[in-house]
Amino acid sequence: MxxxxxxxxxxxxxxxxxxxxxxxxxxxxxxxxxxxxxxxxxxxxxxxxxxxxxxxxxxxxxxxxxxxxxxxxxxxxxxxxxxxxxxPKGKDLVHVLTHMARWANQHLSPLVRIPPEKRALLVNKPDKLIEITLQQLDEWEKQFLKKKNKKG
Amino acid sequence: MxxxxxxxxxxxxxxxxxxxxxxxxxxxxxxxxxxxxxxxxxxxxxxxxxxxxxxxxxxxxxxxxxxxxxxxxxxxxxxxxxxxxxxPKGKDLVHVLTHMARWANQHLSPLVRIPPEKRALLVNKPDKLIEITLQQLDEWEKQFLKKKNKKG
DNA sequence: TTTTACTACTTGCGAAATGCAAGTAAATGG
DNA sequence: CCATTTACTTGCATTTCGCAAGTAGTAAAA
Structure with a gap:
């Protein structure tokens, strides 16, 4: 710690x-x-x-x-x-970062560019976006970490 | 902006x-x-x-x-x-901060002190904690900002 | 009324962090 | 073998932070 x-x-x-x-x-x-x-x-x-x-x-x-x-x-x-x-400790920051992105979309929007599909999820289904994100991380790990169970 | x-x-x-x-x-x-x-x-x-x-x-x-x-x-x-x-722009960061607190409780807990009632809400009912927080801010405003509608 | 204390800063300067650009060592790729 | 890529490391200038003293305005106490 x-x-x-x-x-x-x-x-x-x-x-x-x-x-x-x-x-x-x-x-x-x-x-x-x-x-x-x-x-x-x-x-x-x-x-x-x-x-x-x-x-x-x-x-x-x-x-x-x-x-x-x-x-x-x-x-x-x-x-x-x-x-x-x-x-996992780093992944668990996904909620913090997602809410930051929502905040930016709401309050800084002239400066911010978000692809439309992502923006839709971010605004309407943040939990779904989080879920998809974590799944993608899982898939990456399956591809690259599968050979050694290293701090998985 | x-x-x-x-x-x-x-x-x-x-x-x-x-x-x-x-x-x-x-x-x-x-x-x-x-x-x-x-x-x-x-x-x-x-x-x-x-x-x-x-x-x-x-x-x-x-x-x-x-x-x-x-x-x-x-x-x-x-x-x-x-x-x-x-x-309002600052208040909308309540979600970010709440999730940060949850993260700390989960991953930094030997260092962290949270009153038990607050911790219970933080862990089990974060949305309720957010609601209560925003209400308290409203009440503060009613007390101190009521005399001038200043950027309320 | 004068003096003291409180409040929200400001300032000068040393310490720490950041930014820039060049450098280094190891592992390729041609 | 030489040239390139990769992940850093380094020296130094610039910026930010931390410390402590100072300042100006507004009370509160004497």
Whole structure:
């Protein structure tokens, strides 16, 4: 149960404790990449439109790994590549992220672009969207983690 | 629709846009204070156990105000005091925060202290907890904002 | 009335985090 | 073998945060 951030909290408030783990700009974007966008490699996350720096990406992956939210395996096709994936602790943030996306759709909409089918689900059936998301993560795992029951 | 953070996003992703507004450690704690803990004054937030600095608190209040999430009025009893409160845009973050609290309860529980009645609601009836929270905010507003329909 | 205390900030400066761009080591691919 | 890819690491400038003192306005106490 490592406390992985420089804001080692003096608080026992649940929200403060959560923010100690994921309360910075970049950590949640990394989790977003893994959860919704199928970005499992360092270079994929690095090339996302938000423009994270290499040192920050590396640092955040380390922290999330240390906190038990993500893990990684060597890529099955290449020894120089690496695949990151969400552990259950990380997956359980799907509700937080989904409600954030709903909030953005409601309050920041001129800035936000969501594909229409996704937007429809997000607005009308958020639970269904969550379910679909988690299923897709399951399928990814079946494909890539099936050979080793590693922290599955 | 001001973009109030240094991370002016190059992204149209809803999550990235949300994190541009509230994706730092302190902003969500300010919103938590207003939403769940009845801390409506600067000095109350300053004295919370997380230990925010005066300049950061002042800065975050300004940003949240500029982003339309909160507003303030003079305290009815004293010209040197000030009351901050959530606008609808800020209140709509109740779902995000509630799910964060649930996540903490599930995954960070040795660190987290939640009063038993609240924990029961959080775990079993989160929607009820949200409803109660919003009602309490309504009542606060009826008491303090009733004299001026100010951005109510 | 004057003095003291409270309130919401502001400020100066050191510490910490972030961002940029170049560099490095290991594993391919040609 | 050389060139490219991949996942980082590093040096340094910039930005943000944290600490503590300071400020201006509004009471409250003497």
């Amino acid at each position: 490592a406390q992985t951030t420089e804001h080692a909290s003096r608080s026992s408030c649940p929200l403060a404790c959560t923010l100690d783990v994921i309360g910075d700009h970049w950590s949640l974007l990394v989790i977003r990449d893994l959860m919704f966008l199928g970005r499992h490699e360092y270079k994929d996350m690095l090339n996302a439109e938000e423009g994270i720096s290499t040192n920050i990406l590396s640092d955040r992956l380390k922290r999330l790994e240390a906190g038990g939210l993500i893990d990684s395996i060597p890529h099955p096709e290449s020894g120089r590549r690496k695949l990151y994936y969400l552990l | 001001a973009q109030t953070t240094e991370h002016a996003s190059r992204s149209s992703c809803p999550l990235a846009c949300t994190l541009d507004v509230i994706g730092d450690h302190w902003s969500l704690l300010v919103i938590r204070d207003l939403m769940f803990l009845g801390r409506h004054e600067y000095k109350d937030m300053l004295n919370a156990e997380e230990g925010i600095s005066t300049n950061i608190l002042s800065d975050r209040l300004k940003r949240l105000e500029a982003g339309g999430l909160i507003d303030s009025i003079p305290h009815p009893e004293s010209g040197r005091r000030k009351l901050y409160y959530l606008l």
